[in-house]
Amino acid sequence: MGWTPPKPFEWNHCGTCGAPLRPAHDGERERPWCRDCNRFYYSNPVPACCVLVEDGAGGLLFVRRAVEPALGRWSLPGGFMEAGERAGECVARELEEETGLIAESCRILGTGAGHNALSGHVLVLGFIVEHWRGTPHAGSDALDLAFLNRDARPEVPFTAHRELLACYDALRGRAAAGD
Ligand SMILES: [Zn+2]
DSSP states (O other), rough: OOOOOOOOOOOOOOOOTOOEEEEOOSSSSEEEEETTTTTOOOOOOOOEEEEBOOOOOSSSEEESSSSSSSOOOOOOOOOOOOOTTTHHHHHHHHHHHHHHHHESSOOOEEEEEETTTEEEEEEEEEEOOOEEEEEOOOOOTEEEEEOGGGGOOOOSSSSHHHHHHHHHHHHHHHHHHHH
């Protein structure tokens, strides 16, 4: 059974009054605009977090996805931020939901950018979790999980995750070289 992604998201009608939107220039670029409400509609990237959990022996935690997109593929744990949530809270929540682990602390690694049919443009905040407790087990969004060393690392399906893994390798590579 194939998965059909939804049609790409576009603003066509005003969310307040329902009128059709027309392109107008907001001083920066042309965007969908409601004349009656004098409101511009923006297509901003959606913020998400992803977590690079270390096992202290050179491995990172990967989860096999139980949800689309990329169902069945290995990726880093993570997910979309909820309204009102802080990034660290999102990291802790997603990590516990997917792996059962409790993050003791986390620190920002960097950012990645991606795009998919479900969410449009995505801004991914990458966090390193060095200290955690609990026993890893696959949660609701995961089929399986494993700590994998760099030479056993799977090819992850998301551009943003690949960018963050490169960022991580650059950071840890320098640390190992003693720079
Ligand atoms: Zn309107």
